[in-house]
Amino acid sequence: MSEEAKYEDVAILKEIAELLNEGTDTIPTLSSVLKKLLHVTGLQTGWIFLIDENGSHHLAADEALPPALAQNNKERMCHGDCWCVNKYNNQTLKKATNIIECKRIEDVIEEGAGETGGLTHHATVPLRAGQERFGVLNVGSPNKTHFRKNELALLEAIAYQIGTALKRLKLTQREQETALIAERNRLARDLHDSVNQLLFSLSLTARAGVEMSEPEDMKQTFSYIQDMAQEALGEMRALIWQLRPQGLENGLVSALRSYAEILGLQIETQVIGATNIPGKVEEALWRIGQEALANCKKHAQTTKAKLIFHTSPDEVTLTIKDTGCGFLYEENLPIPSLGLKNMKSRTEALKGIFRLSSQPGSGTEIQIRIPL
The missing domain is CATH 3.30.450.40 (GAF domain)
Structure with a gap:
């Protein structure tokens, strides 16, 4: 040359x-x-x-x-x-x-x-x-x-x-993913140490107000404040869990079971197979599972749900279903809510398959299949 x-x-x-x-x-x-x-x-x-x-x-x-x-x-x-x-x-x-x-x-x-x-x-x-x-x-x-x-x-x-x-x-x-996790943890700590404690204090103060007040209308006012504070406290705890899944180190199913308990759901779990899954897949399934369980709590009009977690060398499948009120849905129709769309997007970002089935009076089933 x-x-x-x-x-x-x-x-x-x-x-x-x-x-x-x-x-x-x-x-x-x-x-x-x-x-x-x-x-x-x-x-x-x-x-x-x-x-x-x-x-x-x-x-x-x-x-x-x-x-x-x-x-x-x-x-x-x-x-x-x-x-x-x-x-x-x-x-x-x-x-x-x-x-x-x-x-x-x-x-x-x-x-x-x-x-x-x-x-x-x-x-x-x-x-x-x-x-x-x-x-x-x-x-x-x-x-x-x-x-x-x-x-x-x-x-x-x-x-x-x-x-x-x-x-x-x-x-x-x-590095960016690690930084994002660190920021979530920081925000979760801040919420726990500040807002969460303030809501707890507000609940205790309202309870004391109920016990110390004599007029009935004042008791009702303090009781209403206490109920609202308790509800906000529950929402805050759920939000903190969404930011920092404290139980994920014990496994995805354990974390979702604990999250369901926080939401007040009775959940039946079934685990099939035993395969280590990549952290990115576990994180996605955790977020999808949170959204699905929150939907059970908010929309299904039931306190019972079932979770099936199936792993094989080739893929992992997460199924969450309830026997609640359900809604009209057909596969050729657009997905009806932002939460469900987010679940589908998270699944497809990992080349997975998202399946939703629901009918009025027959409950709802969400199945996520992600290749490994």
């Missing part, structure tokens, strides 16, 4: 590094870097697959896809297997590979499903940082069927930069 070419490669790596260092969000960062990479290398098409521990891939960024791959909201890129993803999952993709024929393009040509723009091949590079792996970078150009050794070396260096940035963003996200 000539000295001039070396300086050009260094300049490209510097531009990519500066862009990656500015990134704070994974998807926008990958999109910007991919666009810059194609611009500085003169390549025309590229895409990035992020691949999880289970081997499932999702399209995180793309640029100038051929029409056949871009149609139907990029459906061909989001579903189905391909050789580069298979090589990655089989641990045979160790470095920049010169050349992989694109199975997705071949399928398009075979089916006569659209215009490919002359793209037939692409280089594939694993995204990694040390021993951690994140996915693959694919780049190509129309009618280009070969990448030179120096081109592959540059792509590999860029892919390592991207992998390092992904690791940094992942660590930053963990």
Whole structure:
């Protein structure tokens, strides 16, 4: 490689590094870097697959896809297997590979499903940082069927930069989650030490007022204040639990059982299986379970509920049901409340399935299934 070419490669790596260092969000960062990479290398098409521990891939960024791959909201890129993803999952993709024929393009040509723009091949590079792996970078150009050794070396260096940035963003996200938990704990302590104590004092004062007052109307006033203070105290305790689940260290089911008791619910629990679940999944199920139990208390017109917690090596299922008043709901109808929408959003954020069934007079059942 000539000295001039070396300086050009260094300049490209510097531009990519500066862009990656500015990134704070994974998807926008990958999109910007991919666009810059194609611009500085003169390549025309590229895409990035992020691949999880289970081997499932999702399209995180793309640029100038051929029409056949871009149609139907990029459906061909989001579903189905391909050789580069298979090589990655089989641990045979160790470095920049010169050349992989694109199975997705071949399928398009075979089916006569659209215009490919002359793209037939692409280089594939694993995204990694040390021993951690994140996915693959694919780049190509129309009618280009070969990448030179120096081109592959540059792509590999860029892919390592991207992998390092992904690791940094992942660590930053963990730090933010830790900071959020710490802030919740601080707020819960403040509420317990200040507002909670004031409400308790108000309740005691109102009770003393009932006992010391002689006029009946004054007794009723103090009694009303006491009842309101007790109700507010119960709400405050429930809020503190929502901020800081003190029983979660003893397990999700134990925490939800304790929360149900705070709400005044009689809950029957059933646990099937024994598998450790990731903290993020446990946190989501905790929040979903809280919302479901609060709905039982507020809307079901019953004090009884049942919780079933089923774990397997592949997924975890949480079911909460009551025999209360229920409501009219069909699967093709919009979800009727913000709380239920939040449960669905939390579930789908972890690639889970949210199921709701309810009929007037037949109670309500909520089932959450999240893959592990």
